[in-house]
Amino acid sequence: MAICGIVGLWHRDKRGLTQELDGMLDMLRHRGPDGEGRFAEQHISLGMRRLAIRDVLHGNQPYRSEDGMIVAVFNGEIYNYPQLKRDLLALGHQLNSDADGEVLVHLYEEYGVDFLERISGMFAIALWDQQTRELILARDRVGQKPLYVWDNDKTLGFSSELKAFLALDDFHPEVDPRIIPAYLAYRFVPSPMTLFRQVTKLRPGEVMRIRPDGRRERWRYWQPAIDLPDTDGSLDLWADRLEALLTDVVGSHLASDVPLGIFLSGGLDSSVLAALTAIQHTGPVEAFSAVFPPSYPGYDEYGFAEKVAQKLGWTIHRVEVASEITPDRIRELAFILDEPMADPTVLPLDGLARAAAERETVMISGEGADEIFGGYAGYGEVAALARLRKIPPALRQWWISHGWRGTGALNRAGQSVAERYRGVGFTFSPAERLTLGVPEAWGTELTAPIREYWAQARDLPELQAMQGFDVQWFLPDDVLVKADRIGMHHNLEIRVPYCDHDVVNLALKIPLALRRQGREDKRVLRRVAERHLPADIVYRPKRGFPTPLTRLLTEQPLYDFTWQVLTDPAATRRGWFNPDAVTGLLQRLGSQPTSTVARQVYALLMLELWINRMVDGRRQRMWEKIPHSAR
Incomplete structure (x- = not known):
């Protein structure tokens, strides 16, 4: 296994792209201190930087098929690699290492681009077919690993991080002001957009194919199951399903030949992962918990994390992070994050990852649970607004016209979810953006994919539509960006079991009544937690990552x-x-x-x-x- 960074350049006419590749690889040196690999021929060059996690002595990239005609570089982890390797050996293929990425070239030989449907994990892949002269780029289903594409018609470049393009003389970092309103609304830039002209990012579950004549094709091979949720099954039945699946997924995420630890807040999400890890992992596990000092009252959850660690017999490290939040560090973080992103939880995460990286190379983390299990407080508004809609519209309007208490909620009750919901990270309202900005300087806002989503989701239950939005944009473009950039900056692999695509699909099928009831959220996950954790951990109020x-x-x-x-x-x-x-x-x-x-x-x-x-x-x-x- 190798968490790393990949880069590459394709040009229909130009040869000798290795010098440009050198500069791109230098920009991604932080993603892989353990090695570097390259491939170049005629009009294509591929490169990668490696952070070795498994089969440390082997598994160097690029990977090649037996006849050398298929070449691939990839960033990530293929969690079902053992089964895939057994299947390929049975088909007569030869594999020369225990590196998971080696299966990619052989799977492509057998199944073509459809091989993506057979792999489970987090990944960004670049694959060159020397026989067909086609370049295949692909990203994992939920968007755990990034892949950016710069395309000026003549040259197409790709990279795990946007900043690698800065090494290219032909790349001009020009901001597209039409994207600024979207950033102000969501606090991140929604995919496939970026703030740079001529640069996009592959969406989660998206493939891009570049034909020999230069034609570009893009399509999604997977999307989250946001169609109607199930309506049958008891709480215990769904908890049984979830526990069995999570146990398998967590087990697959524990494979590592280097030290492994866990980010533990003492909240529901990380504590469940800790309990399932303890059942399956026989080696030592160290936990890390971020806190602010007593001068910031209310921002220290260490007592809960310590209780979970003690129950599991683990060592836990208390990490105070306030002293590292300086002007210089925030300036540096803006560059590390690679895209503008205004999620303040990156500030404590940076300090936590720095401390963990001094002792570990792989960390388990609980990102994704709130989006897929319905944990955010904003989701709770759905039931409250449904009750307000029972008030006759005329009476609601009369109340609103007087501006009495509750007017805001009554206004929202009269709006569709597409009009009302702008995601967990919502920052500036449309009216606030008009006051703040200069619309004539921005031009026409570009948000076509999001508009298309809300048009498709108009018949879904409101909670399902809200979660579908967050899974497709907030999760990959905010939450998982932090995990990838901060982890890679500190040479730390952060694994997120809740973002396994099978877990996501199961969670989005849970009946709505079993997701939230009154003030109780994430009911199915909480039922799983009851089987492994003390009650004061299972039922403690949600805090998030306090900043x-x-x-x-x-x-x-x-x-x-x-x-x-x-x-x-x-x-x-x-x-x-x-x-x-x-x-x-x-x-x-x-x-x-x-x-x-x-x-x-x-x-x-x-x-x-x-x-x-x-x-x-x-x-x-x-x-x-x-x-x-x-x-």
Whole structure:
């Protein structure tokens, strides 16, 4: 197994692409300190950086078929590799290592592009067929591993991270302002879009094929099962199904020839994974829990995590993260994350991953449970709004016209889920975006895939439609981006069992009544937890990954730093935002801070810091390459 980074270049006419490949690989050195592999011929070049996890001494890439005609590089883990290897050996194939990625070239020989339907795991794959002269790019079903594509018609490049394109002389990092409203709405850039012109990202479960004549084809080989959920089965029956599947999935995620640990908050999601890990893993497991110091009251859940670790007989490490959240580190994180993303939980995750990487190479983490099991508080609004819709419309409108308490909820009750729901990370409302931005500088907003989704989901139950949106965008473009970029930056592989595609499909089939009831969320997962964990862990209130963003941004040195970044003349000259509106937000942050204002300011901060490094920084480096006599 090898978690790494992959890059490549295809050109219909140009030869000798190895020099450009060198620069791209250098930009991804942090993703793989254990090795490097290359392949180049005529119009194609492939490369990879390796972080060795299993079969450390072998398994170097690129992988080749027996006749050498199929060549592949990949980033990720194929969890059903043992069975696939047995099947291929029975078919007469020769495998030369215990590296999971070696099965890819042989599966392609047998099944063509349909081989993707046979593999289970997290991956980004680039496969070159020398006989047909076709390049195949593919991404795993749920989007655990990223794959970006830069296409200027003449040259097509791909990479595990956006920043690798900065090494190419022909790549011009030009921001497409039409994408800015989407970022402000969701706090991330929804796939397949990126903020760069000519760059897209493959969506989860998407394939791209480049024909010899240059034709590009893209399609999705898998999508989450967001059709109508089941209506039959008891809570215990669904818990039995989930426990059996999770046990198998967690078991497959434990294979490693290097030290393995777990991120443990003491919440429901990570505690269930810990319990299932303890049942199956015979070697030592160390747990890591992020906390803020006592000066941030309410942001320390270590006591719960410690209780779970003690029950399982594990060592647990308390990791205080506040001291690492500095202006310099936030500036660096904007570059590490690779795309602008305003999720504040990346701040403690960075410190937690740094501490874990000093002792471990692989970590189990509980991302994905809230999206697939219905854990977010916003999902609970569905039942409340259904009750409000029983009030006659005329009476609702009369109440709203008086502006009495509850007007906001009554307004939302009159909206469809497509009008009302904008995802877990919703940051700026449409009205707030109009006040903040300069629409004529942005142009027409590009959100076609999201509009298409809501059109297709209009007949679904509201909760199912909301979860379907979050699974297809919030999960891969926010939650899993953090896990990949922060993990790779610290040479740490983060595995997320809840994001196994079979677990996702099972969770989205659970009857709605078994997902939430009153204040009880994630009922089926909670029933599984009852079988393994103490009651005070199973039924403790949900906290998420606590981050005191408002306090962090209103205290020094982050407060002055934020002012300086967002009021810098370079930011104003871009012309995308109304300077008075930005200043007004900053003033509210200083005088009457709220969590909403803090999130909005943080979104603008991370966008500007990203542009400073990815756009302005690239231009400065290019300028420095030009001889003074030619300037």
